[in-house]
Amino acid sequence: MLVQLPTPAERTVPRYTSYPTAPHFGPSVGPGTYSSWLESLPVNDTLSLYLHVPFCQKLCLYCGCTTKAVRRSAPIVAFAGLLLKEIRLVAERTGSRRIVHLHWGGGTPSILGPDLLRALVTELGVQFDLTALREHAIELDPRFVTNTLADALVEVGVNRASLGVQEFSSHVQQAIGRIQPFELVERSVGILREAGIKHINVDLMYGLPSQSVEDVRRSVMLAHDLEPQRFAVFGYAHVPWFKPHQKLIAEDALPTQGMRIEQARIAHETLTALGYQPIGLDHYASQDDSLAVASRAGRLRRNFQGYTTDEADALVGFGTSAIGQLSEGFVQNASDTGSYSRAIVSGQLATVRGIALSTEDRIRGRIISDMMCNLACDVDRISHAYGDHDPQAFKCELDELRPWVADGLVRVDGRKIVVAEVGRPYLRLIAATFDSYLGRSRARHSVAV
DSSP states (O other), X not given: XXXXXXXXXXXXXXXXXXXXXXXXXXXXXXXXXXXXXXHTSOXXXXXXXXXXXXXXXXXXXXXXXXXXXXXXXXXXXXXXXXXXXXXXXXXXXXXXXXXXXXXXXXXXXXXXXHHHHHHHHHHHHHHSBOTTOOXXXXXXXXXXXXXXXXXXXXXXXXXXXXXXXXXXXXXXXXXXXXXXXXXXXXXXXXXXXXXXXXXXXXXXXXXXXXXXXXXXXXXHHHHHTTOOSEEEEEEOOOOTTTOGGGGGSOGGGSOOHHHHHHHHHHHHHHHXXXXXEEETTTEEEOTTSHHHHHHHTTOOEEETTEEEOOOOSEEEEESTTOEEEETTEEEEEOXXXXXXXXXXXXXXXXXXXXXXXXXXXXXXXXXXXXXXXXXXXEHHHHHHHTTOOOTTTTHHHHHHTHHHHHTTSEEEETXXXXXXXXXXXXXXXXXXXXXXXXXXXXXXOOBOO
């Protein structure tokens, strides 16, 4: 059922994979600050590692990632060498820490190929303690999955693969420049499972050019035939001012806002009818998957890779544009390969911006995270945990929720907030109520639904 929203669904707000969000990072946090944060990590803290590989064999028109197409091996080999150096630079400051999560993203990280993947994981094993690794995940393009690659992934310890499917309808694939029939994806999944990678994620998208509600439903049903444990269903973010290649997508072919909402609704209804548990804003998991278990236990987390079971004390990012999160704040590497390379070659960390967290940032960030993950939060409990006992704190924000309450999308009991199931698609808009940076920023975001 569609409702008349108190705030327009076409309003642009962040995805809240962090708070404050990346547009508010600044140059006051550089390599020196990051270095001191790494060196001051408590001795027993565990780490989660993210490695960003900014290359693809082909660039898809819808893509919003930091990546570029390459046809030669030389840039890939050179980049792997930089990653090796960065791993050592970080380890010099942290010592041999226990790693509990390891995630490869991009781009298409498998473009490194078996030998470079082996070399990088070997170096990680030298510099860090991988014996406590619970999840080792990689993002894959189904068009480039081979038996050789799958065997190498298993050899280095990968136990979860996330496949970028997006859509199965041929006319939509044509419009977004990514041709991959169902049979191709099915073959890729078979190769991965036969090699020993049993945990499969599938990414789907709505809001794509020439896409209909029936296209979305059909893609969900076909993807379900692949028996993945997890789905992520993202709304296409049309941001041609940020990603110029998206200008090749005809704007008059994009679904209207009402159609986007209907597409999101049909994806949700189809997946839940198939038995998948909704996770936060846009993820779904089989009932026995660790993500669903964590969600039911209230232990779900959200980071730059989306919803996760990752409970590490700090997240360390490697590669261009990679973001890290430590108790003191956030850091981000240079987004262009040239600046990143010059820093690493000179023996410096490649940090170019970040933000040190204030107490207010931590409180607001926890409120937003609890709503995005659990559809509920206790403002007083969170505030008190950070030493703030002001009973008037966030009164304005709680008042701003009244229209959502009137429409039955949110319930407020004193200073406890619960988002109703019908409010799930609008989590970003509801959470934005507590974003004190949003009104003072010129940053442009994607539409909320």
